[in-house]
Amino acid sequence: MIKDRYINPLTDFGFKKLFGEAANKELLIHFLNQLLPEKHQVEDLEYLPSERLPSSFLDRKVIFDIYCTSSRGEQFVIELQRSKQNHFIDRSIFYSTFPIQEQSERGDWNFKLWPIYTICILDFKINQPNPHNRVIRYVQLKDQDKELFFKDLTYIYIELPNFTKTLDELEDLQDKWLYLFRYLAKLEDRPAALQERIFTRLFRAAEIASYSTEERQNYEVSLKKHRDIKNAIDTALEEGLEKGRAEGLEEGLKKGEERGLEKGELKAKKAMAKQMQAANLPLEQIAKITGCSLEQIKNWLKD
Template sequence: MQDKFINLFTDFGFKKLFGEEPNKDLLISFLNTLLPEKHRIQDLQFTKNEYQGANALDRKAIFDLSCTSSTGERFIVELQKAKQNYFKDRSLYYATFPIQEQAQRGDWDYKLTAVYTVGILDFVFDEDRREDDHEVVHFIQLKNQSGHVFYDKLTFIYLTLPHFQKTRGELRTLQDKWFYIFRHLHELQEIPPELQEAIFLKLFAVANIAQFSPIERQVYEDSLKYYRDLKNVTDTARDEGWQEGKAEGKAEGMAEKAKEVACHLLRLGIISEAEIASMTGLAIDTIQQLRLQIAADTPDALGE
């Protein structure tokens, strides 16, 4: 059955629902389920988010919005559908930009407004992959050796959505309902009774693919294909365990699986050789050899 509503883990879907001015009430509703009461948002405005350092994989695997509330708090909202090396380092790096932007020339007392990074993840961190850890919301702040908050104006909120397993009948809070929307919107064919609030009725209206123009529909289909291709190769890598096996010294079989994934990514032509090397753990020379082999077998399979 063809999808009726968009997939929120596509570039088009995420930005359609949360990145357009007429729909910012959707973003406000979602963020307010995560924020402490003192920083709940009444209104917001979108700000620039094209920071130096973004590479091709960032732009294709991570979709982000930057906004400022009416009381000055800064928010970076990121949706990431595939794991990357040093993801936490990357989040910390980008969180420094809205901090620096608050600097004022001349006399300035260094007083800052709060900065939040909200990461919506379609995967689970390896270090969180424990049988006893099923947390969806991870709330992180800088603390001292006694566990007391040292600085409360820099906060990272990560949502590991694969851990959210509630059924419609188990939805109790607005936050539950938003998490359910992220995971299941594209699977629904009608609006469930549990999601009949005004904010969700608007969301379903905006997300209805039948209402898109032909151009919007094509853009969405392209972003959906990319999402499925990238998710397929990363899920295959994870399920086969080649990354973990590589670290444990099970080199031969795992290296072959890494090469299979690398070949698939090369044929897709969606990221660079360096980024494929980063994702698979293979050397650049190996990636280049694989590209030559594929080109020799199927000359038209690879782009420039």
Template sequence: MRAKYVNPFTDFGFKKIFGEEASKPQLIDFLNALLPPINKIKDLSFKNTEQLGQTEADRKAIYDIYCEAENGQKFIVELQKAKQNYFRERTIYYSTFPIREQAEKGNWNYNLSAVFCIGILDFTFDDYLASEHKDEVLHTIKLKNQHGKVFYDKLTYIYLEMPNFRKSEQELETRLDKWLYFIKNLEDFQQIPSIFKETVFVEAFEKAAIANFRQAELDSYEASLKIFRDNKAVFDYAQETAYNEGRTAGIQDGRIEGIKEGIKEGIKEGLQAGIKEGLEQGRKNAVIEMAKAMKTKGLPAQTIAELTGLSEQEINQI
């Protein structure tokens, strides 16, 4: 069945729903569902993302949305479709741009506005976040000291692990639940679910409806969708290849370790057998030397046999 709505995990789809001037109500509602009440947004303005980068290389890897609230709070929002090396480091690096741009010429007291970096991830972390909180969707991170006390509360990193969001329509409880359900399932909807009757969601569906696109928009979306599918295919192939190679290497390493353990056990058993045999041979040699001394003293072979346990034949051969 042909999709009725855009895939929000494409660059075009995400920006169509949240990143255009006409999409402010949707972005504001989504951010307010995500943020604490104290940071509630009344209005915002979009800023040119190229203002974040100081070099051409910077501007090629900028976040999808950069905006500023009426109270000066700054928001960087990105939809991250696949894992990248040093993803967290890149997040931290780009969070410095809206901090640095607040510097004023002349005398300045360094009073900064809050900065929020929000990553909507179409994958899960495979590090400590995943191991400790593998089923959680929302991760909110601040700068804290060794006692867990917030040292600076104006820099916040928020990550949403979308694969961990598994709620059905009947299980949705919060405003954020609705938005996550909307983002994750939008491309599969054939009609607007009953939970999305509010204006802000109805308008989001209208913006996402492929039938409403002009030809230029449709061409842009198709190109964006192709890139998304190609990247996903490459990523899935890389994952499968890594798994198979890891499995093969694991089997090979297991065999090698098995051989090593076998050799180790063999050496151990050999040593034990050798020690036992050595002790037996040593005891036998001592008995023979004792028999020699008795024989020198002229004791009869029968008596020597009784005292040493050797046979008379063995004694006569000494």
């Protein structure tokens, strides 16, 4: 039984319900415009099919969370990732190659590309130095003198754990969106600090009581998966690190600790995979969350 008043936007169902439906595209447009430069502000957008088929049977199929294009031609790949993944940055760059390839034209073509944005909303901190604990990081191609080399390929990483502002500390609309991503599901009423018209629409779209029976059931399934994944990861990491440290101490101080932690991390991933399988998660999703290959996951679960 769902006790919350508002949906959790960090679940698959919640994210796509609020931002992936044509009826709510105003919410997505407003959110994007808080991230984009003035020259790329979105006036209207069109959702594109999220499943990108491979060009040959040897290539890998991908499914984006949200894929859309603005009325002027800018393209957006928007990904929500709740659990930490070792090679997530590699994955985000791989994903950006699909809209690049899809811009090719038959016949004579001068290779001019429309701007592409890969936007990643992360409920964890990525494995990259972040001395200023930035919540939002903009990444573009630069040369050895740190001069912008190519302006139309941009990666935006939003690390939600770094956002710690309270309601009283929110300074602008960007802050308010980040606050809602983190705390919407915990709110019982709409705060006075969030009275803008766009948030009237958001709170209306997020109210679980207004959903059909089928939508509430789908949300419950998504919420359960969200909690099961989090619990599985927390438990597996805790157990894995404990075993790793124990083995590391047996093998020696510095060298042993490094090897032990390595083994512990592997055991953590195995335990995580088994717990997620028990929660009936598809093997493809388990591989995506752990950052391991599908073949490796199958071998572990077979054992």
